Amino acid sequence: MITVADVEAAAERITGHVIRTPTVPSPGLSALLGAHVTAKLELLQRTGSFKARGATAKLLTLSEAERAAGVVAVSGGNHGIGTAVMAGALDIKATVVMPRSAPGRAVDIAEAAGASVILADTMDGAFALVEELRTKGLTLVHPFDDPVVIAAQGTVGLELAEDAGELTDVLVSIGGGALISGVATALHARRPGVRIWGVETEGARAMSAALAFGGPVPVELSSIVSTLSAPSASQLTYEHVSALVTDVLAVTDAEAVQGTLELADHAKVWAEPAAGCLLPAARRVLERVGEGARLGLVVCGGNATTSDVTAWAERFGLR
Template identity: 40%
Template sequence: MSDPSGPVVTLADIRAAADLLEGAVLKTPCLAAPRLSRLTGAEVYVKYENMQVTGSFKERGALVKLSSLTEAERKRGVIAMSAGNHAQGVAFHATRLGIPATIVMPETTPFVKISATREFGATVVLAGDTVDAAKAEASRLAEEKDLVWVHPFDDPKVIAGQGTIGLEMLAAVPELDTIIVPVGGGGLISGIATAAKAVRPEIEIIGVETDLYPAMWGAVTGKPVICEGPTIAEGIAVKEVGTLNRQIVKDTVKRIVLARESTIERAINVYLTFQHTIAEGAGAAGLAALLTEPEAFRGRKVGLVLCGGNIDPRLISSIVVRELARDGRLVSIRIDTPDRPGVLGEISTIIGRAKGNVVEVAHHRLFLDVPAKGATLDVTFEAFDADHGREIVTALRAGGYTVRYIDRAETVEDPHRTPR
């Protein structure tokens, strides 16, 4: 590496990492995204790191670190802690290089990531509810078994490997004004910022974290933060950022956007429906930053790092349904009715004539607040948009039915509310 008195990672280090990765890691495409551009007002380009063999950028840094080990270190074996993507990167390339690998993962890690890590050849140990708890167990095992640490972010070799993404983005789109990078421990943004600012000094690097885990934001602003809670972006749910990364971010990153969970969900859905690609929560965080502050990026050439696509398929299904509800295209209502033959048919007819599509009906007679000769119907129907949904509800009310929205605040009223 470079002189200890100079930068931790240099452009030369990142170029050397790029040479090492040649042919072993995919140079993923960085492509224009016209539909995202129309949605956000920026000229958007997406770097598709979800196309890597392991589904994320993490194998870049993992391979650079593994390749730097001595023969004696390789025989000892390596250990890593990860919520999933670093785990898969280390597992895949360690197996390919003949290095035994042990990965400690939080017990809350999505099963799809645990399964993939095992399939890539690593021994998986589940410990604790968070990355930090997993780190403590990994430290214990490293000392007990004399294993070599492969840190997910606080390592110059790893940072250099991740920085190759920045080189590739500017090679594909040299005139980028801004790159938005998801931030967990800080390895990805440290590498990209180092590379991009060296090649194009005027470029702005923007970080993004989930507002449940604003660890780097707190580190660079000096403000106290609380990092806790279940998040869809578990890949960036870090309570303590890297020491090396913190300083690099302070020196090179303009600012960090905090995105709400609901906005990250929306970003996942937008990637799926607009770009026909899969993004996990952390992978969609860059787009969530654009959706959070569209005016800040309007008219700029913005590169988004879609850093990973390892998400549970069941979670994707849930997100799609929730986003249909938020957009007012899937509407749930409760209707009080007399308990007589033909009522359900009448209600279905009104919805059908208004061009709605009934997708689910639940018929309740045992609710204590319903008259003995009455019933309550919970109806979910599809509409073209929020206005169309309101038209259908108006038609039902005009037909003499009492209609109440179920979870209206999460559906029709404010589908694009501003994140806190």
Template identity: 40%
Template sequence: MSTSPRLVTLPDIERAAESIAATCLRTPVVPLVREDGQIPLWLKAESLQPTGAFKLRGATYAIARLDAAERRRGVVSHSSGNHAQAVAYAARVAGVRATIVIPDTAPSLKVEATRRWGAEIVVVPPADRLACAEKIAAETGAVLIPPYDDREVIAGQGTVGLEIAEQVPDLGTVLVPVSGGGLVSGTAAAVKALRPDVRVVAVEPELAGDLAEGWAAGERRVWSVADTSRTVADGLRTDSVGVLNWAHIQAFVDDVVTVTEEEILAATGEIVRGARFVVEPSGAVAAAAVLAGTVAPTGGTTVAIASGGNVAPETLARVLV
């Protein structure tokens, strides 16, 4: 007989917040000001984290939960870039050895940043990254730190939602970018526990819309890496939302929408100009839903999570022309 997975709770997220406080920033919520002076939404600036993305929260908490024997064996993970950097950085802070499996399609900027934090890098084709990480874990005893389908990782990412609920008294809507679903799972769990009337909307690139398809069908859907790799939002190219993440999304998310490639790039440029901090296309996906008119503001303040800022210079130049 199957049982429902145990969801992350507010006390889980509060424990995570206390645990990661010394390593992760409490990032600001800042206005996006349009040329006409209007403020259509506010942005949770996770691109200001030491590794340039929210992923540091979940990685830091997952590594903090390891016992002494596990720390001695080291950690291994797989990622297209932002989780890779997060695990490498968190492992370095904790004095733990880290090996990261990275797909050969990952931006060189993110690969080199991961290497700078001291991790050993293994590069493989995108479809092989999980199997390779699992093989390394089996052969070396290293602890696998999943990018999203994990209770500790979800609790760590949930500290973003905890902060938003505390920082914005008149919060009305929170928009969250989605790939594997760690950020939206934790954020939605925290927001709904503290502010049940707040609307939580998950946002995906249209070209990586496995969650949107599953949401419409009422069942989790899996897309191929070849499909999701088409999007310019390279941080959102995983093949599917995780199993545990799907359960959280069903429990706590109010709606799922998608945005086009053109809308993502337009939002990237508008955030840099209007909020005056750097985001990568993945980090602009949530805001794009409002800026393109896909999600209309309702009562209260609308906040979009700007999830990361590890953008290649040529991409940034392209959107600022």
């Protein structure tokens, strides 16, 4: 498992390449939820999500030979964008493999950054294709099964610990689990006693399944939230979450989209459902912990278009 020293080293490595995103009290969300809420606005990060942190850290560790050969990433959207854009900025050739369910905007941005994008029929197929490409000499920039990436994602937690007021509970979305693993590591060191809660959608429950089984297991993916749709957790992220996280909650896709609409209305930020899922989960956390809670929400990304969210809202009959 990584340590807070690893996270601090990652913070030094990526300084100047990524943004220290705002950590702000949210009067609107506090009124909505009936508890004090602080939001870490990682949707304002370069490339629109926290993924730029891990991608940058990994790219900066490459040897000259690895840089010359290029890198490959597998992604449901945001990790592909982050790897493509940051590789382009560092003059490294990138190939990004995404499932056909990935947002079209993610494909367009990755290609505009100079990456080669390959579409697979499923997320499982995307991961399999990446393994094939690795045999051709490309270095894998894994979205979550890499201690370098986890430590860099943990810099979100480091900044939250330094910039937020008093917190009792922090909610973090989970796909493969790198973000929550890194954030939990940083917060347990810097804010002992703060509870960490993970949030998944019901059609992408890789970490919940791993916790129930006692280790990573494949899961069937059916969520519209492609950016949280990992086919399984990794042993590395499972170990961090099982040791450091209070519980992992699951919400429906409809609840996640409703959360996106509420973030727009009450927090005045345009987030994606991977972040919208935090609001229904926050209500459940408040039911469990009682009065006096002070919440921190890691608003992880904002790469959904207005058309995407409108279509999902109509599909689920939301207003």
